[in-house]
Amino acid sequence: MSDTLLALSGVSKSFGGLKVIDDVSFTIPRGSRSAIIGPNGAGKSTLFNLISGAFPTDRGSITLDGIELTGMPARHRARHGLTRNFQNIRLMPTLSTFDNMLLGQHARAAGLAELLRPVRSPRARNIWRDEVREELDLAGLGAYVDSRVEGLPYGIRKKLEIVRALLARPKLLLLDEPCAGLNTAERDQILPFLRSLERRGITLMIVEHDMQLIADLCDHVIVLNFGVKIAEGAPDCVRADPQVITAYLGAEDQ
Numbered sequence: 743m744s745d746t747l748l749a750l751s752g753v754s755k756s757f758g759g760l761k762v763i764d765d766v767s768f769t770i771p772r773g774s775r776s777a778i779i780g781p782n783g784a785g786k787s788t789l790f791n792l793i794s795g796a797f798p799t800d801r802g803s804i805t806l807d808g809i810e811l812t813g814m815p816a817r818h819r820a821r822h823g824l825t826r827n828f829q830n831i832r833l834m835p836t837l838s839t840f841d842n843m844l845l846g847q848h849a850r851a852a853g854l855a856e857l858l859r860p861v862r863s864p865r866a867r868n869i870w871r872d873e874v875r876e877e878l879d880l881a882g883l884g885a886y887v888d889s890r891v892e893g894l895p896y897g898i899r900k901k902l903e904i905v906r907a908l909l910a911r912p913k914l915l916l917l918d919e920p921c922a923g924l925n926t927a928e929r930d931q932i933l934p935f936l937r938s939l940e941r942r943g944i945t946l947m948i949v950e951h952d953m954q955l956i957a958d959l960c961d962h963v964i965v966l967n968f969g970v971k972i973a974e975g976a977p978d979c980v981r982a983d984p985q986v987i988t989a990y991l992g993a994e995d996q
């Protein structure tokens with residue numbers, strides 16, 4: 743088995759006339775934790791959309807475990823072990839935690855009508871109950887299994903999205919700003935949880951702005967600016983890179 747889990751080579755994407763991802767190449771080693779950083783609008787979420795298959799690429803190759811993903815529908819990519827969250831919470835607010843986790847199980851393969859069926863089926867509920875409960879316990883959220891999601895604090899809901907993604911048993915987990923909007927206490931709580939993914943052999947790519955959190959969590963950072971990869975390396979090296987500093991200062995001037 744190769745050490746490389748994900749490889750991008752010459753990936754580009756335009757929306758209208760605007761090149762949003764411009765000839766981006768990098769590799770992600772198996773078991774690593776990488777951060778994608780860059781000013782707002784740099785193309786970070788778009789990059790995740792291209793990897794997960796939400797949008798097609800215009801050019802270039804994306805492989806997972808040596809398998810070419812380009813042209814493969816998102817749900818097939820999920821079957822190959824690729825799971826993502828979204829920048830905005832996408833839990834169903836009126837359903838319980840457990841039902842939301844069940845929906846996550848089936849979201850990859852089914853349409854919406856199909857999607858709601860397993861939530862109602864007693865058989866599916868029994869099959870998944872232990873697995874969901876165990877995953878919630880690992881995240882310290884077992885107490886919320888029957889709570890309605892809309893009543894839960896924002897920090898808990900952000901964490902539940904990660905638990906739901908984990909139930910898909912990913913090899914590669916893409917988390918787009920999972921810590922956005924969290925207060926310091928909530929961030930301190932989520933960090934050990936994210937670090938625990940390493941022990942489970944899950945490779946993590948995360949979009950995050952807090953350089954301290956990145957330094958505590960990640961071994962590798964990729965920097966995008968206007969869709970171009972301008973730097974890549976260990977958190978400390980990237981933070982000191984003059985091009986990176988200029989990109990961020992430029993963003994602050996706007």
Ligand SMILES: Nc1ncnc2c1ncn2[C@@H]1O[C@H](COP(=O)(O)OP(=O)(O)O)[C@@H](O)[C@H]1O
Pocket residue numbers: 757762780781782783784785786787788789
């Ligand atoms: N579906 C889309 N259609 C048109 N433009 C888009 C779309 N998604 C993103 N963009 C544009 O691509 C650029 C990068 O956006 P995004 O990837 O969301 O940046 P980031 O996540 O780094 O803040 C922005 O200029 C944004 O307006």
Ligand SMILES: [Mg+2]
Pocket residue numbers: 786787788829
């Ligand atoms: Mg974004």
